[in-house]
Amino acid sequence: MIWISHEQPAGGREIMAASLGIPAGRSAAAGLPFRQRRQRPAVTVVRAASGEGAAVVEPDLKVTVNGLEMPNPFVIGSGPPGTNYTVMKKAFDEGWGAVIAKTVSLDASKVVNVTPRYARLRAGSNGSAKGQIIGWENIELISDRPLETMLNEFKQLKKEYPDRILIASIMEEYNKEAWRELIERVEETGVDALEINFSCPHGMPERKMGAAVGQDCGLLEEVCGWINEKATVPVWAKMTPNITDITQPARVSLKSGCEGVSAINTIMSVMGIDLNTLRPEPCVEGYSTPGGYSSKAVHPIALGKVMQIAQMMKTEFNDKDLSLSGIGGVETGDDAAEFILLGANTVQVCTGVMMRGYGILKQLSEELKEFMRKHSFSSIEDFRGLSLQYFTTHTELVRRQQEAIKQRKAVRKGLQSDKDWTGDGFVKETESMVSN
Numbered sequence: 001m002i003w004i005s006h007e008q009p010a011g012g013r014e015i016m017a018a019s020l021g022i023p024a025g026r027s028a029a030a031g032l033p034f035r036q037r038r039q040r041p042a043v044t045v046v047r048a049a050s051g052e053g054a055a056v057v058e059p060d061l062k063v064t065v066n067g068l069e070m071p072n073p074f075v076i077g078s079g080p081p082g083t084n085y086t087v088m089k090k091a092f093d094e095g096w097g098a099v100i101a102k103t104v105s106l107d108a109s110k111v112v113n114v115t116p117r118y119a120r121l122r123a124g125s126n127g128s129a130k131g132q133i134i135g136w137e138n139i140e141l142i143s144d145r146p147l148e149t150m151l152n153e154f155k156q157l158k159k160e161y162p163d164r165i166l167i168a169s170i171m172e173e174y175n176k177e178a179w180r181e182l183i184e185r186v187e188e189t190g191v192d193a194l195e196i197n198f199s200c201p202h203g204m205p206e207r208k209m210g211a212a213v214g215q216d217c218g219l220l221e222e223v224c225g226w227i228n229e230k231a232t233v234p235v236w237a238k239m240t241p242n243i244t245d246i247t248q249p250a251r252v253s254l255k256s257g258c259e260g261v262s263a264i265n266t267i268m269s270v271m272g273i274d275l276n277t278l279r280p281e282p283c284v285e286g287y288s289t290p291g292g293y294s295s296k297a298v299h300p301i302a303l304g305k306v307m308q309i310a311q312m313m314k315t316e317f318n319d320k321d322l323s324l325s326g327i328g329g330v331e332t333g334d335d336a337a338e339f340i341l342l343g344a345n346t347v348q349v350c351t352g353v354m355m356r357g358y359g360i361l362k363q364l365s366e367e368l369k370e371f372m373r374k375h376s377f378s379s380i381e382d383f384r385g386l387s388l389q390y391f392t393t394h395t396e397l398v399r400r401q402q403e404a405i406k407q408r409k410a411v412r413k414g415l416q417s418d419k420d421w422t423g424d425g426f427v428k429e430t431e432s433m434v435s436n
């Protein structure tokens with residue numbers, strides 16, 4: 001049994017570090033100054049004797065990430081759920097751990113959206129109108145609302161919710177002065193952190209923004225350098241999955257002074273072709289353009305990317321207090337638990353909120369707590385990164401399995417070789433090779 005006490009200093013970092021095998025302590029990236037940081041509360045782990053008489057402690061969802069205190073790890077991901085004051089206020093009222101606003105840039109007049117800009121994939125046969133929505137494509141750009149309006153709304157939100165975490169998502173052109181101006185103006189509103197959108201897959205890359213930077217490690221290093229020289233609040237770099245090896249831009253961002261990485265943004269996609277009109281979807285005046293894929297269908301891909309980044313962070317940055325935010329297809333507390341088990345400090349939800357509303361937070365929290373109760377985890381740090389140790393290479397899987405087979409004296413689970421398939425027993429044999 002583990003519980004948290006707020007009386008002694010520094011232990012919280014150690015728990016967090018311990019679960020990822022990371023020593024406590026944080027140093028700034030080489031050559032970069034420390035940012036001014038909020039004081040984090042002292043948190044320490046107290047282990048009680050298990051067995052009779054040990055108090056059962058209600059799971060605590062609170063997290064402290066890069067010095068930011070959140071009531072729970074659930075964060076509104078940048079997009080429509082953070083598009084204006086009214087919806088962000090709603091998110092705070094519902095109790096979300098933090099809100100990341102829709103991405104802003106200096107000149108919103110350059111951002112011109114089209115309608116329709118969403119297309120959905122439903123489970124079931126092609127065109128099924130009733131199946132559950134499992135995939136969502138959008139060709140929406142960053143915020144098209146004037147920057148001044150968004151800044152006033154950030155200010156107002158921070159005035160009304162001073163203790164809650166508001167994160168601005170920002171994106172600019174390949175221009176140092178533009179980035180510096182944007183950071184200065186956004187920070188003046190009192191936002192708690194910045195998430196840098198290096199990952200928008202459509203529209204903005206045409207202006208050398210978003211994924212155009214996130215897909216080019218040379219550009220990324222330079223732009224991250226500008227950003228981290230200027231920013232005084234924690235900076236998270238949001239990664240695009242539309243790249244061969246996501247650990248490369250993640251590594252560059254962290255080496256260039258970012259405090260955290262968020263992954264993933266949407267996956268480049270074509271939702272489908274209308275088989276009556278032969279036109280792609282979403283169809284705007286008869287034409288379309290590839291968009292970004294999100295929702296349930298992307299969850300396994302997002303888990304894979306987050307796992308790769310977490311492994312890289314553990315091996316290469318294990319002496320630093322860096323953070324990871326998991327994003328993609330979260331609709332249940334179990335989905336969130338998976339990201340945390342792979343090392344995520346926070347879990348973002350975007351499409352899930354668009355489909356189910358802000359109230360989904362209650363279900364997410366309750367399901368996550370239920371998972372924690374089942375395993376006697378009393379804090380998020382108790383299980384963060386715990387499942388990373390169970391990944392290995394395929395060669396090692398083969399070695400382990402051969403060893404296990406030897407030890408069990410060849411008690412067969414699944415077929416050992418392609419020559420064992422029988423044809424008649426195909427369905428059964430396939431079943432026997434599924435792990436659960």
Ligand SMILES: Cc1cc2nc3c(=O)[nH]c(=O)nc-3n(C[C@H](O)[C@H](O)[C@H](O)COP(=O)(O)O)c2cc1C
Pocket residue numbers: 077078079080102103136138140141142143169197200238264265266293294295296298327328329330348349350351352
């Ligand atoms: C309609 C829509 C608009 C989005 N706009 C932004 C944006 O402005 N900035 C950004 O960083 N990500 C944006 N995203 C990406 C999401 O924040 C998130 O990374 C992605 O959708 C995967 O998470 P999900 O499956 O929970 O939606 C948008 C996603 C959707 C569906």
